[in-house]
Every structure is written in C-alpha cells, then in structure tokens.
Amino acid sequence: MLETYRTWRKSRKWPVKVIIHMFDLAIVNSWFEYRADCKANNRKSKHILDLLAFRLSISDHLLNGPPRKRPREDLEFADMPTSSKYRVKSLPTIDRQYDGFNHWPIFDTLKQPRCCRAPGCTSRSRCRCSKCDIYLCLNKDRNCFFDFHNKD
Numbered sequence: 001m002l003e004t005y006r007t008w009r010k011s012r013k014w015p016v017k018v019i020i021h022m023f024d025l026a027i028v029n030s031w032f033e034y035r036a037d038c039k040a041n042n043r044k045s046k047h048i049l050d051l052l053a054f055r056l057s058i059s060d061h062l063l064n065g066p067p068r069k070r071p072r073e074d075l076e077f078a079d080m081p082t083s084s085k086y087r088v089k090s091l092p093t094i095d096r097q098y099d100g101f102n103h104w105p106i107f108d109t110l111k112q113p114r115c116c117r118a119p120g121c122t123s124r125s126r127c128r129c130s131k132c133d134i135y136l137c138l139n140k141d142r143n144c145f146f147d148f149h150n151k152d
Contacts, residue, residue: 001028005052027055049094060093091117092132103149104130105138118144 007020031054038048049057105127113124114135127138127145137144
C-alpha cells in the first residue's frame with residue numbers, strides 16, 4: 001500500500017528520503033487503523049475513505065488548521081493588488097462540509113452572480129458559505145446552502 005501514493009521528492013541526502021518514507025508509512029498505518037475502526041463501528045463501506053481521500057483529508061486539516069493568534073502586520077504581500085478574474089474554489093472535503101461548525105451565509109454585492117456549487121443545481125447565487133468559501137443558493141425557492149451542509 002505504501003507504493004500506491006508515494007510522496008516523491010528528488011534528493012541526494014538520505015535523511016530526507018528516510019523522513020519522507022516515515023511520513024508515508026505513518027499515513028498508511030493510520031489509514032489501516034482508520035479502516036479497522038470504521039469496520040468495528042459497522043460503518044458502511046461507501047462512507048469509508050480510500051487511501052487517497054484519507055491523505056487529502058490529512059493535508060487539508062494540516063493546511064487549514066486554526067488561525068494564528070497574532071498575525072503579522074508588516075506583511076509585504078498585503079499591498080499587492082489582487083487579480084480581478086474570479087477563480088472557482090474547489091469543493092471542501094467531506095469532513096469540513098459536514099462538520100456543522102461556523103458555516104454562515106454571506107451575501108455579496110456582485111454584479112454577476114456566481115454558479116451554485118451544490119451537486120445538480122444549475123442556478124446562480126450571490127450567497128456564499130463563510131467557511132467553505134463557495135457560492136450556494138439560499139432563497140425562498142431553493143435552499144442549496146442547507147442541503148449542501150447536511151448529510152440527510
């Protein structure tokens with residue numbers, strides 16, 4: 001299983017190769033433990049993450065951890081202009097999508113509404129989730145915001 005999604009890094013220094021191998025080994029061993037726990041708790045096999053989704057979930061949790069307590073104010077990147085082209089955000093992981101914590105609708109004043117990211121929805125919306133940072137419908141006819149964040 002270790003060879004399936006190996007982290008590849010070109011290095012001549014053997015300690016770097018060993019450390020990367022140990023990280024991969026720890027992730028695969030954790031995945032085996034996760035699968036054993038899910039099977040012990042009678043979780044359906046379609047709800048158990050495969051190795052790639054498990055690795056992506058770990059990286060997402062490490063990259064999107066809690067914010068720093070004291071952000072630096074003298075950042076040199078703060079004055080850089082942002083591009084005007086809108087880039088579509090990727091969908092959040094399942095853990096983040098269904099965690100039920102700090103998902104609040106934010107209504108933006110956009111000239112052009114964005115496409116709703118809920119599966120099967122083709123409408124456009126000016127409402128986005130504060131945590132997931134994706135646009136979802138929230139009006140009297142359609143509530144994709146609620147449907148997207150609930151498993152039912």
